Amino acid sequence: MNQRPVGIVLNGVTGRMGYRQHLVRSLLAIRADGGLPLRDGTRLWPEPVLVGRNEAKLTEIAARHGLSDWTTDLHAALARPDVEIYFDAQTTQRREKSISAAIEAGKHVYTEKPLASDLAGALALTRLAAEAGVRTGVVADKLFLPGLRKLKRVIDSGFLGRILSVRGEFGYWVFEGDWQPAQRPSWNYRAEDGGGIVLDMLPHWEYLLSNLFGRVRSVQCVTATHIDRRWDEGGEPYQATADDAAYAMFELDRGIIAQINSSWAVRVFRDELVEFQVDGTEGSAVAGLRRCRIQHRAATPRSVWDPDKPDGGDSRGVWTEVPDNQEFDNGFRVQWEQFLRHVVENEPFGLDFAAGARGVQLAELGLRSAREGRRVEVPDLG
Ligand SMILES: NC(=O)c1ccc[n+]([C@@H]2O[C@H](COP(=O)([O-])OP(=O)(O)OC[C@H]3O[C@@H](n4cnc5c(N)ncnc54)[C@H](O)[C@@H]3O)[C@@H](O)[C@H]2O)c1
Known part of the structure; x- marks a missing residue:
């Protein structure tokens, strides 16, 4: 089956949410099911790039899940052309700076809530993303x-x-x-x-x-x-x-x-x-x-x-x-799938930065x- 790989930087992947809900229960679960089926018959294949501050923790997580792509250098990860999406599950205060860098690098951005520590920061990110024409999403699990x-x-x-x-x-x-x-x-x-x-x-x-x-x-x-x-x-x-x-x-x-x-x-x-x-x-x-x-x-x-x-x-x-x-999949995964389809297939997605700013x-x-x-x-x- 044809695969459509999508490079996704996961920043804060050593944390509670980044690791369990987003890496394991969402992106790796999508891979375990053979990828996300797209309209044209191909399967979207998430390629996680693990980003964090602690090399030992990153190597350990990568090894545990058979992954090899990790770095402590966010800017190098954002410079890669095969990376299309930046995801942020860091502590809230670090989010605005990293997301700004991702937008400036032309990446689509999906993030844990809250979007920023204050409204001015959330609105600045919303504006920056709109000007850059990148797709945005905020977790609403x-x-x-x-x-x-x-x-x-x-x-x-x-x-x-x-x-x-x-x-x-x-x-x-x-x-x-x-x-x-x-x-x-x-x-x-x-x-x-x-x-x-x-x-x-x-x-x-x-x-x-x-x-x-x-x-x-x-x-x-x-x-x-x-x-x-x-x-x-x-x-x-x-x-x-x-x-x-x-x-x-x-x-x-x-x-x-x-x-x-x-x-x-x-x-x-x-x-x-x-x-x-x-x-x-x-x-x-x-x-x-x-x-x-x-x-x-x-x-x-x-x-x-x-x-x-x-x-x-x-x-x-x-x-x-x-x-x-009906069967209810993990909520984080369901929203990831919606965001991925929004990025690659233009599916509508209302839970964007403007919605996150209201929160x-x-x-x-x-x-x-x-x-x-x-x-x-x-x-x-x-
Ligand atoms: N959607 C939800 O239900 C939900 C639930 C809990 C947390 N969250 C959000 O997820 C984000 C992460 O929360 P968490 O509970 O996973 O936190 P956590 O402390 O478990 O993880 C934080 C992550 O940020 C990194 N980090 C970067 N700089 C740091 C610093 N100076 N101090 C501490 N950690 C630092 C850590 O290495 C780690 O990877 C927060 O923004 C939080 O609001 C969302």
């Missing part, structure tokens, strides 16, 4: 979670009627790192290193809300650093300077109110690590990573507040599970709302 894809199906069916409100609960306990190792990198908890749950999670909530329900028109956010002392990867204590919880309320188009709690200091008493309840005039839905359950107005139990009586039964049992009805804008305005203790309007970026 939550849209591809099975539970949320089923929720989208429910919304599109009209089952919910007029949507009134969205309640989201995201989070879990991230160990401080002293008596049990932390399960997230320590830079996430240092503002000076680009950490913070607002910058991490509000970009997700922006694309999720705007793709499923409507554009976000205002934000009101309270943040906290609940745990201010943590232990890093080397077992050293450090001061946690970044927000580790964000309690946010958003007003969306059509009067929809969304309220989303994000926290790394909450113990899970939920079915999934993220869950959204959507209430509409005709029905409701509760969706998470994998599951989506619905309740129609005709099946809504009559709740009556009476503290003298034991609770009126099994409120969860009256919900109906939405069936999968950074919402994070920035969420932080401003928290700092100033007020509701902040979200202007259209045009």
Whole structure:
């Protein structure tokens, strides 16, 4: 079978996301399936060029997966004519400089979110890419979670009627790192290193809300650093300077109110690590990573507040599970495939830098709302 090789620089491939989700679960998984089938019958064959700072880690990853193309010299990698795409999964603060260099080298760019540390940086990248005429994409993995894809199906069916409100609960306990190792990198908890749950999670909530329900028109956010002392990867204590919880309320188009709690200091008493309840005039839905359950107005139990009586039964049992009805591939891979088809076959792809900039804008305005203790309007970026 004819192959169409596409050189892809993977920068930050030694990190959690770069390695597991993007290299192994996406690009190598596409190769393991014989490449990505294209319209003309050929198969797109990703050729990863691993880029990082640490030679030993790069050689080890390359050897583990039978790869040989790696370098610590980003500019040399970007100068190669066989490299068509630059991908960035570095820590957020390093992203803008590397992406600018990739655009200047004429590469298409796909990147982890957030696109940049602030809106000015995100808009500068959006402009630079448009001027250079390169294709862009920003990871929006939550849209591809099975539970949320089923929720989208429910919304599109009209089952919910007029949507009134969205309640989201995201989070879990991230160990401080002293008596049990932390399960997230320590830079996430240092503002000076680009950490913070607002910058991490509000970009997700922006694309999720705007793709499923409507554009976000205002934000009101309270943040906290609940745990201010943590232990890093080397077992050293450090001061946690970044927000580790964000309690946010958003007003969306059509009067929809969304309220989303994000926290790394909450113990899970939920079915999934993220869950959204959507209430509409005709029905409701509760969706998470994998599951989506619905309740129609005709099946809504009559709740009556009476503290003298034991609770009126099994409120969860009256919900109906939405069936999968299809195989759900890894969400990161699905989005990679869409981006690759966008680059080589001109398929439409809406999750571009302009969309990514809206996510950074919402994070920035969420932080401003928290700092100033007020509701902040979200202007259209045009
Ligand atoms: N889409 C998602 O669900 C999701 C989830 C987690 C993280 N992310 C994003 O992915 C990016 C990477 O996050 P991660 O959790 O993989 O982080 P990580 O710490 O595991 O990896 C960071 C990568 O950047 C490199 N790096 C470059 N300069 C660095 C520096 N000065 N300090 C530390 N590392 C440096 C590291 O070598 C590593 O390859 C972040 O921008 C983050 O916002 C996205």
